[in-house]
Amino acid sequence: MEAVLVERYRDLVRLAHLVLPASLGRHRRVLLAHSLVQRALPRTKSRARAVPRPREEAHGRATAERGLMVEVLRAALAYERRPRRWSPRLAAPAAMKPRVPFVVGLRLFPRSGGADELDLARRLSTVSAASRAACLLRAVHGLSEAAVHDLLQAAGVADPAAAVRTADSLGAGQAGPTAALLSAQEFDACALQASPTDLLRRSRRVRAGWGAAAIALAAAATLAMTAAGDTAPGPSTAVPAAEAAFRPADLVRTPAQAWDDTSRVDFTAWPARGSRSHDDALLGRALATWAHPPAGTRVRLAPATTAAAPTTAPQLLYAGDVADRTVVLLYDGTRLARYSETRSSAQAAELSVARTDDADLTTAAAVSLASGKGGARYLLAPWISEVSIRDLLRPNVLARPLPTAKDGVTQPVPPASAGHGCENRPVLQLRSSSRIVEKHSFLLADRGGLSPAHLTYVPLPGRGGPPGRPREATGSAALVAWGHLACALGSLGDPGVRSVNAWDFAEQDLPDSGGTAVWTCARADTWSGPGEVTVALRTSRDTPTAPARTVARARSTAACSRFGQNVAATTGWRSPRGHWYVLAAGSRAVTRLSVSGDASATKEGRTLDAPASRRPRTQVRATLSTGEQLNALGSR
Template identity: 50%
Template structure:
């Protein structure tokens, strides 16, 4: 009797089998997929929303059991993903080095990538910023009463996150696919093409510039807790608001009963007198002064988040509901009489929820109200106490503010001076002139509510003969002996000034530090007037990096090279490279030899710099001078004149207007051209 092979059983529902494979891949690699989605999603969502969106993107990527999709079955020993049969082919390269293998994982990864990239293509008003079909499903996950944040990293992780915020989603996706998924450039291009990216090659090329020169370090940072939305810290949402919401729900239920009864008693076309919406459709609770959030006075000393959320409500008119109501209504729908200003990159949209009250009082002939909302903005409303002038409404970004960048807000400004409202953790305040580095600071008076005396403003035009700044010191309950400088660049939030000292022989690269020491003050005395070029551009902080010191020909005097980098609240930076030749006055302005916008130069992700300038010696002879940062091991000059030098500096004789190009050699290999 012949022995027949056992009958092969087939699944009568192949679609269901494919969905089960996809589900298995999702469950097995869920943390990896969520991290990928988190990196690709727009940082403008904020950390809490981005965490929830990353989980939602991955969970919604799983098709429904009855969907007409076929995820291919993959043997356990398979090392690369094949192309699935069905409506959505799996990308190649899913099993590349470092990444999980299997076509089911590759297929799910493609769906996650498409959904994450779709966030940037959705209008800002779209529900959840998700693709249309997903937006119609119930929002998952849902978190009530808590705000979620990945574990805070260090300065390097924050710098990487800011660098990622300056590029679009396709570039972030290419960066993540190579560093998180281990794909090469070709594999990343193919996967991006499958995700409907318009120009995958350009995205991969731009991603290659991120994280340089330490790509291994950038990969480690992407795998750190800063970018892990599965390991999060929690803090409560606003407890007072939650209590108000409970009462509001009860009140709304009662109103619904009343409205339902009225609906039967009136004509079908009659509208209710009050639809619960404020101006421009803003929810009424957001415009109710009684629902404004107020922080307890001592919270700043007992929280790990030392920023504007820790500011208490201060001022003599914090209980003036009429004033607060006018400020909120002007914010929601500014009338034509209200002058509105915004720092670059700041949305002037109405509040979605009741904001936090920071200040309300009379200052310099105006009633001033300061709010902080959950979109990380500070909003200033000011109305004159007398006269016919209109009110003013100012918006400023304050996302990721800290002990220094959240230490002060301009509460009143005139043509010649400004008053600041200081954070509750400021223990000492002085003023000083950056152009007088040897002159000690003068005490700055502060009233009990934290409002300073008038501080002279830097001149916007004419002669630059003074540059006033305020020097603040944090309470020892926050950090011991921490003093820092802030300057007024014409916006609600003052700008933090820092300094990086000259490279020391045999010492590792240094980090920015507070600009309060003698060397920092001397460098800022020569470069302070260049801050005029940054006024009104939304600058968060400015760092002076003394990247080279050069002995000049014909006498041996020394000159310094400084890279002045301005970082904005929205991410992009601007760089001014300045040459500090010997001068008789400690405040003699430096010569700006290069100006570059939207660049990572002179930051964690642009650590190497080479610059050049023409310089005239005392004899009347002209030279081309060049200097590079610590990793520059040699400089070569080509063009109208030729020359070379070992080390980070070069000086060659050249006519005054000679066209000379400098190229530097780096200790780690490669070359560097001079910045212009």
């Protein structure tokens, strides 16, 4: 058993590291992965025969390897099933408390991979731990579906079949790019890099430790004196809250040209900009407010964002005067924090914090510095070479340039029309510099948060062609689709939306000479992971700016994403001749539609229309090419 563990140690550590949740942090995941594998041996040793007979050597080896995999999987999966308020230090069961290894003064993490590895890691973070395990076992270990199903079931997974299906949807069922990427150094927890912890913070902790020891000694002496009848007061132990915050000298400042020489094009490549980037008094107030917001500070948190103080020195992105306020923008690796105060007084301070983990070329392209009745001003990424404003309600009108200062701050972007009217929906149209790999235009829409949402588009499926992937919403077909969705943009998801994709998944000929209809699924993905979808219908008889009719909504769903590529929807529709019909449509893999309720019909194909009563109430089921059944999002 021990020989098998030593021989397969690297594979077992890779498995544990991939299954453990990314929320633990890179350093802790590495240590936990090694700890879980090293502790798998004592729990399985008594279950296997110590010395197998010669004929059973191969079988015993396979049994030992399977037992180790099951133990490692069971222990790693337990971290995903922990209670909501579970504390790894205080409430972890004995089997989950790591004992070895223990590292002091260093941070360990796997070597960074390229863009493909980072993209795969991001996709894996959106699926369950069991699905990640199945993906590795299928792609790298080459196990069959039945073998993976057996391992997951033995490890206590409730639905191993679903985990295997999800893994296959990620390309794990066939040898190819996924297997090569999972074998790369990005996912190898045995090929590590080492870096020191925050040296300044460590020195402060050491000084604080000595200070605490001195205070403890003084307190002990005081107690002794009190016990002896001496009533002299002891020293004060109060520590100002601001002392717990980082100092301006601790701030990380990225060189101005770092974005031009890195494969990681995100907020880490932003230089420190602004006329007050060296104003220590201002920066100190911003850091202290993030650590301990004073009474009266207005704090705004984006959905699924914690207000906790940064654990490492944050990066300075901007500090300067914007309109009538002074703004400081900080980044701690996963969150943006915007501190602002009036230029006349530091009393009316505001702090906004939002998640930005896994930001990329487009989602890290702009940050809102200030907003108001006159519009929003943005700080643009250093790799943005062209800035324009486009009105989504006027797809045929060219974008107009937006003046931008040398420090990357734009002039105000006009706000969308308020109230019930929908007269304009301005968005940013940006173009990346030719000095980085990707040079293209893309759209960003203000959603009320720190980061505007990235707008993308998937066109109607071509006949016999492969499924479409989201592309930039700057083409003519994309602008037409978004012209019909623009008025509903503010209601697509909550303010913590990272991107919104409009997918035209079906086109349908309407009865009674009604023209054609296009079914669109608009998916709003949040920074925290869950998505919300809205299915809308537009017809060829609608004007170019007529809002599409919403026919279905769903929250916290994978529908209309790469993990939910099959969708169907239905609605009632009144023809130009006044007749009522039930309409239904499905995506590429739908082969048959069945309607029940106020109307009854079945039709082979991806679209259906059937006569119905006024405002019909129906249920629709779609049959996929695989034989599976799918409920329509529009069924009631």
